[in-house]
Amino acid sequence: MTDDHQLRVGKIRNGTVIDHVTGGQALTVLAILDIDGSGGEEISVGMNVPSDRIGRKDILKIEGRELSQEEVDVLSLVAPDATINIVREYDVAEKHRVERPEEVVGVLSCPNANCITTEREPVESRFAVLADGVRCAYCGTLIREAFADRIEVE
Amino acid sequence: MRHDHVLTAKQFSRADIETILDRAGDFDGPTGDTRHTDSLLGLLFFEPSTRTKMSFETAIKRLGGDTIDMGSVDSSSVTKGESLADTVRVIEGYADAIVLRHPKQGAAKMASEFVDVPVVNAGDGAGHHPTQTLLDLYTIRENAGLDDLTIGIMGDLKYGRTVHSLAQALTNFETTQHFVSPESLALPPEVRYDLDEAGAAVAEHTELEGVLPDLDVLYVTRIQRERFPDENEYRAVASEYGIDLRTLEDATDDLSIMHPLPRVDEIDPAIDETPHATYFEQAHNGVPVRMALLDSLL
Numbered sequence A: 001m002t003d004d005h006q007l008r009v010g011k012i013r014n015g016t017v018i019d020h021v022t023g024g025q026a027l028t029v030l031a032i033l034d035i036d037g038s039g040g041e042e043i044s045v046g047m048n049v050p051s052d053r054i055g056r057k058d059i060l061k062i063e064g065r066e067l068s069q070e071e072v073d074v075l076s077l078v079a080p081d082a083t084i085n086i087v088r089e090y091d092v093a094e095k096h097r098v099e100r101p102e103e104v105v106g107v108l109s110c111p112n113a114n115c116i117t118t119e120r121e122p123v124e125s126r127f128a129v130l131a132d133g134v135r136c137a138y139c140g141t142l143i144r145e146a147f148a149d150r151i152e153v154e
Numbered sequence B: 001m002r003h004d005h006v007l008t009a010k011q012f013s014r015a016d017i018e019t020i021l022d023r024a025g026d027f028d029g030p031t032g033d034t035r036h037t038d039s040l041l042g043l044l045f046f047e048p049s050t051r052t053k054m055s056f057e058t059a060i061k062r063l064g065g066d067t068i069d070m071g072s073v074d075s076s077s078v079t080k081g082e083s084l085a086d087t088v089r090v091i092e093g094y095a096d097a098i099v100l101r102h103p104k105q106g107a108a109k110m111a112s113e114f115v116d117v118p119v120v121n122a123g124d125g126a127g128h129h130p131t132q133t134l135l136d137l138y139t140i141r142e143n144a145g146l147d148d149l150t151i152g153i154m155g156d157l158k159y160g161r162t163v164h165s166l167a168q169a170l171t172n173f174e175t176t177q178h179f180v181s182p183e184s185l186a187l188p189p190e191v192r193y194d195l196d197e198a199g200a201a202v203a204e205h206t207e208l209e210g211v212l213p214d215l216d217v218l219y220v221t222r223i224q225r226e227r228f229p230d231e232n233e234y235r236a237v238a239s240e241y242g243i244d245l246r247t248l249e250d251a252t253d254d255l256s257i258m259h260p261l262p263r264v265d266e267i268d269p270a271i272d273e274t275p276h277a278t279y280f281e282q283a284h285n286g287v288p289v290r291m292a293l294l295d296s297l298l
Helices: A001-007 A028-032 A069-078 B013-027 B051-062 B084-091 B108-112 B131-144 B161-168 B189-197 B231-240 B271-274 B281-286 B287-298
Strands: A015-021 A043-051 A054-061 A083-088 A091-099 A104-105 A126-130 A132-134 B042-044 B066-069 B098-104 B119-124 B150-155 B175-180 B201-205 B218-219 B256-258
Touching: A028 A043, A028 A054, A028 A069, A028 B098, A069 A104, A069 B231, A083 B013, A132 B231, B013 B131, B013 B287, B042 B084, B051 B066, B051 B098, B051 B119, B051 B231, B051 B271, B108 B119, B119 B131, B119 B281, B131 B161, B131 B256, B131 B281, B131 B287, B161 B175, B161 B189, B175 B287, B189 B201, B256 B271, B256 B281, B281 B287
Parallel strands: B042 B066, B042 B098, B098 B119, B150 B175, B150 B218, B175 B201, B218 B256
Antiparallel strands: A015 A054, A015 A083, A043 A054, A083 A091, A104 A126, A126 A132
């Protein structure tokens, strides 16, 4: 079944296929990756397609882009069941399942304007990953939703 | 006990707290102590402070040591745009420990990552004030004990860093915490999260009435005028969360009233002469408690 759905949105030559994204979260994933189409990227998106494993899933195929570990880490916050397939010359060269890290560093910006990490200091943002969100290691602020608004991955 | 840095009250276990409080008892009174004659404490106060700063100065001097002080922010290199990270890296070359007060939350934690000398958080914005909590606990223990305690904490719970630290530290003991505030100044979700994680017995209220008769301790904090865009709105709230002799008609004879000071209108001076008033004793306890803490760090 999965192959059929992947065919529906076309194969890619080189890049990343992000599969088993929680249904409806594909646009958030694109936001995390800072992809809005303005850069001319070739992207295929399937949303709310049937999945044996998670019921309904989204799937993204991104031509010419391999995800960094930082990006995969933060992806886990909104798509904990996602699998990452790195495709090279039409073949799956690497396959990873995202794992929730204990913390994400330098990825999210703290929403607390009074947090020291929002100042001009030589320090990266650092968030502990909780069961239901993330927490700033410096000021303690909790973020439970709208992660995409806080992403600062280059 | 040894902590390389003192950043939040959450880092203290019950045993840590009891060790410090026991040791503070030994320092309560004139000591003539000279055990830290060679120690220099770097005082970096990026916000005004009277009690905290002077009690740290007194504490280190009573241990035989001395202070270096960057003075006011206006006369420091901060005005030239120096980062806090650079400032503390310079001061660690001069001082054996750094006491830092800063308007930004997380400032002490960040500072601790750049230096090898102990950093003591003396208040970071609306975040934490762990040494205030130690002297609060010392005072509470002297007056009411720390277990089987029902404590009311009233005022600005949202921005009150002393409240955040005290609430977290009290989870180490058998206490029930009643938080009383206007809805707009209720506990921040982060603090409530920690209390829930710790399984603390907690209740939140908008009125003191009804809770007061159950309390062993009432910890009052200042509602800060600058939080309110409208002076009348501030006045209405401030008067509602102040206490006077009439308020105390419903209190037990043993109720201990505390306040981190400075107070403005929230405690009627008439209460000062009653056995309930504990706030000046509380302020005095800053010295032995900070002596005990510095002795463990230096």
